[in-house]
Structures are given as C-alpha cells and as structure tokens.
Amino acid sequence: MADEIEDLSGVGETTAKKLTENGYKSIEQIAVAATGKLMEDTGLGEKTARKIISASRESQDMGYATAKEVLEKKDEIRQIKTGSDKLNKLLGGGVETQSITELYSKFGTGKTQLAFQLSVNVQKPKKEGGLGKNALFIDTEGTFRPERVRQMAKAGDMDEDEVLNKIFLGRAYSSDHQMLLAEKASGMIEEKNIGLIIIDSLTGLFRAEYVGRGQLAERQQKLNRHMHTLQRHASTHNTAVLVTNQVMANPGLMFGDPTTPIGGHIVGHASSFRIYLRESKGEKRIARLVDSPCLPDGECVFTITQKGIEDK
Ligand code: GTP
Ligand code: MG
Secondary structure, eight states: OOOSGGGSTTOOHHHHHHHHHTTOOSHHHHHTOOHHHHHHHHOOOHHHHHHHHHHHHHHTTOSOOOHHHHHHHHHTOOEEOOSOHHHHHHTTSSEEBTSEEEEEESTTSSHHHHHHHHHHHTTSOGGGTSOSOEEEEEESSSOOOHHHHHHHHHHTTOOHHHHHHTEEEEEOOSHHHHHHHHHTHHHHHHHTTEEEEEEETSSHHHHHHOOSGGGHHHHHHHHHHHHHHHHHHHHHHTOEEEEEEEBOSOTTTSSSOTTSBTTHHHHHHHOSEEEEEEEOSTTEEEEEEESOSSSOOEEEEEEEETTEEEOO
16 A cells, blocks of 8 residues: 555656645545646646546545455454553553554653553563564654663563564654654554554654644644554554653643643544543552543553552
C-alpha cells in the first residue's frame, strides 16, 4: 500500500509537488477529492486527475469488506498485559492491538513508566501476556531511559540487552519530524516485527510550537492527520498504539478547560481507550478508564515500584 503521494503509480515528482503545494498532502485527501475540484486546485488535466484519484482510492483500500472479514479481523486482536492485573481488567485484558490507547495525566504521574513497561512486556511470549514482538518508541521529549527499561527487564527475568535491542527508538525534534517518523514507520513495522508503537508524548511538541489561538486550527488539523496515520498502522499491521498526553497544568498558557488533555476531541475521538492517571499515596496511582465505547467506565489502583508496574 502506498503511504506517500510520490509512491502512487503515475505520480511523478512534478505532479506530487503540484499536489502538496496546493494542499493535497496525504493520499486520503486525494482519495476523497472530486475530479473537478482537484483539477481546479492543482491545475492538473482531467485524465491525470482521474488517474491519481483512482490510484489513491485503490491504495487506501476504500472498498467494502464482508462481515465475515470484519469478524476475522476482530479475532486477530491481541492484548499486551500491563504488569498490573487490576489495570488489565479495567482495560478488558490489556492494551489492545488495532486500537489507539491514550494515557493522559499531569506531569510525573507515570505515563512514561507505563510506556516503558509495555515496551518490555510486548516482547514477552503470548502465554506470559506479551505478543512475542518488538516495540517502536517515538520519544519527543528526550525522556527515554534505557537504565530504567533494563531494570524492568531484569525484574521480568528477561535478557536485559536483548530487551533493549528490541526497542527501536526514534527521537523527534519537531512536530513535523514526529509526524514523519510515524508516517515512515510502515516499513519498520513489518521488517522489525513491531507489536507496539509508542508516542511519548503525542502532544508535547505540538503544544510548544502552536502557541496562539490563531494556530489552533492548524494544530488540530495536523494532530488529526497524525492520529489517522497511527490508526492506519494499528489496523493494517495488527499492532497496538500507545500515546501519552499531558493534561494542561497552567490554564494561563493554553485555551480551553485546564483539566482536559491537550488536543481535545481530535485525540479523544481517535483513541479507543483513554486512561486518566492521577497520583495517590506514595507509589500508588489511580487509573480511570474514560468514555470507552465497549467497556464500562471504572477506576483501579496500581503501583509503580522499582520493578515497574505492579499491583500490590
Ligand atoms: P511527564 O512526561 O512529565 O508528563 O510525566 P509522566 O507522566 O511521563 O511521568 P513518569 O512516567 O516520568 O513518572 C515519574 C514517576 O514515576 C516518578 O515521580 C516516580 O514516582 C515514578 N518512578 C520513576 N522511576 C522510578 C523507579 O525507578 N522506582 C519507582 N519506585 N518509581 C519510579
Ligand atoms: Mg513522560
């Protein structure tokens, strides 16, 4: 399946440039465009416009699937255990493939810790709650800590170096870079046997770069596209996607409700599972499942110990 406009059959560099310069930046956008509108916007001839739209539609697999196929795809859903039985139960078993799970909270609550634990656990064999697959970790804040991951691997009786070797790390320095890393992940997912994609943090760079109210619409549009890319990876490759999101701490800095996660409904609607974390006594944390379409809302307590995520 083509991921980039340039990969579409019949699209040369010049045409790709015409498309992107005139606002057609993704294959999805072209696939849903009307021929006349595309011609008007880009100056391309009718024959070319039709050909490109049709190639985009084919590459997006916009056709129908039978109910049986839908069911079979659902049967392929797997879950990654978190380390806490209570949290697994809240999630209906663990962090699911084919979906996006969002962790949101104030700073220092344990989002990154959970992300580390899951990038270790995904590597465990199925009977131990993993997928026997590897992790792709997009770090946007420079908070990835190999020593901490090593500690968790050790606690799980796993070969520490092997665990580190099976986490593929991408450091994003801008929101565009982050989006590019996510878009380019397709090839990696198959080649490196990726079962879990993590974006930690999903929104940090976006928040830092798009500061004014006037930029809000553009930010949301980009986030929306980013979430679509992630969702597409999740469903085409049967991988789990975990994103972290900080709750706005300073109401003076941002617009909107200071207790809501950044990205608002764009991120919320695209995530199937949303977990709100908050601190409790000592090492204890409270996780709340919010607005799940298929599971009851609820809360549980788990612990972050030296070994990682546990019950206790
Ligand atoms: P931001 O990225 O700033 O939004 O925070 P976060 O939600 O990602 O928080 P993070 O996962 O970094 O959690 C940090 C907290 O995890 C610390 O305050 C500790 O409570 C806990 N933690 C981190 N490392 C250890 C450890 O080695 N042992 C124990 N017991 N707790 C740890
Ligand atoms: Mg963090």
